Amino acid sequence: MYFRIPGKRILLYLILIPLLGMFSCENGEDIEPLAPTPYVFEEIQHFPTQLNIPEQNLTTVEGVELGRYLFYDGRLSGRDHPDSLMSCGTCHIQSQGFEVSIDHPKFTNGHPFGLPTPEYPEGKKTPHMTMPLYNLVYNSSGYLWNGFIHESNTRKGIEGYEFMGHNELNYKYLESLVWMGIVAEHEMAGSIEKTVDMIASIDMYRPMFKAAFGTEEINIDRISKAITQFVRTLVANNFKFYKYVRREADLSPSEMRGYELFFSEEADCFHCHSGSLLMTTNDYYNNAKDTTFEDSRDRFAVTNNLMHTGAYRSPSLINCEINGPYMHDGRFKTLEEVIDFYSEGLVYSDYVDPLMKNVRENGVQLSDEEKADLKAFLLTLTDNELLTNPAYGPPMDLGEYLAQ
């Protein structure tokens, strides 16, 4: 009776014929794979409209989801022993604003170190502190504290990162930071081959790679692309000051005084930490911390311009409440220490940025009340949604392999 209804019979054929066709193929590879779904970046008021997404790695929903798993999968290190698990999520912890945090149980004072090696049985410390991983899609000024990773970069090496026979690799894009993290002694201290083999040995990943890239092939290029796609979706704009600008929230009197100080010649934070509401220009400054300079990874190392000696990127202040320690070397543990430094701790050198115009007075000389107001304003930059949004969080089904 059921099949006598012509319309339904046609419907049945429509379902059955493609199914029969699928089974008649020798394997799934003969079928045209479904195209991944483009990921749509929401346009955010007061945020840049230019997105730094290389055309060879357009963001897709499937790529982002695969990237989220890889970001948090401790086997990204190429090893599956509980003591050798490490992934991006080990040091970029969501609840800590995608940084380590000052009170990390393992990384004392928030200073991470790599997996143990024969040369560094306790793990080699990272040369710099971690940087925030959010809003990177809006940054076209280079990545890392010194901006070495930039589309214009043609150099083929930097201390601690070697190509290891992979001439196809480069130091140009956010994607580069994935392979760099895998091989760096102060991070996963592994090899690209081991990581690729390890990920390829995990059953759940093949269909995920197929969904994201069309085939099940797993290689370092795809691993890097997927993780980077996920990282590009990490956006922080849900903080009180942002809402204030949109006239959706009010600031307290103290926060308002701090806001006016922040955006003034008196405290003068805004010239380096403003522009759009990213709370950074993403530019590089010598902010008068030192009189001598020995770090081989400052901005000068990238540009060879003497005036960039001791200069580093101005980091976003979004979530500065929780993502200490502060500065490239983590020398300040608290926001109070940072404010004290800019108030009365500046030291002159020939390389100081001219925006540090109070350097001859050792700082902007804030009163205790002004310092408290400034801190109150800085606390309005905390985005709690970023810290708890499950779309940015670890996939709990990774279980024991979840990076810790």
Next chain:
Amino acid sequence: MTLKIKFKHMKRILGILILIVTIFIGCDTAEENIGYGNLVLNFEHKVDNDPASYDLMIYKNSAGNNYEISEVQWIISDLILIGKDNTEWPVGGEDWIHYIDSDLASTLRWEISELIKAGEYTDIRFTFGIKGEKNAPGMFTDPPESNMIWPYHMGGEEGGYHYMKLNGFWLKEESDRTPFNFHMGVGQIYDNENNITGFVQNWFETTLPLPGFIVKNENISELKIVMNIENWFINPHIYDHEVYGGKIMNNQEAMGKISENGSDVFTIEFYDE
């Protein structure tokens, strides 16, 4: 009767046709006479007639301050070419705003995509900075322009962005190399309790002669706008870093003088083929 009407119609149709053809021929001739060309604007920063050298303490201003320049970032807008018959041709459209940065080579040459009416132009006029009604907070969201932000409480609804950031160092009391931020934007009026009670627009217009400058049909013409940095410190006011210090964004007295000094800061260069 019918034939007569048709003939009448034919006469009218013929008349209209002749009129249309005449208009078209006339238009063609006019187009050929007008024509359009392209314009490229170049920007250069000079000190004492030479291209500016950066990060070198080699200059002395009219107040006797030894100084060096680190970078110059500024905004030009409302650029207009003025024809022989006083007709005005807005370059790049009515809302044209361009950012110039001594560290960004791409900003020092602006190939304007909009066509310019061919012909002879006698003057060029532009705004240093942005006129108040156009200087809306938040209108730039992308760098580098967005980094020119001027604090809202210091500029209000008509003071969204710096006109200029000229950063460098001077030898304070002839000994200490000290930073200066020679920043221009909307000034403030303060009451006795240091509350802001009003704003002052410090942008200004400059008109420069263009003797013999011709935009030729289907040709590319080039102009160079030169900022002569030493002139910010001379005429009519001698500007002394020792007096105003390193920061002036909240000092209308200083910015007002700079605005008035701007009258002879810019010159124009072009090459007649």
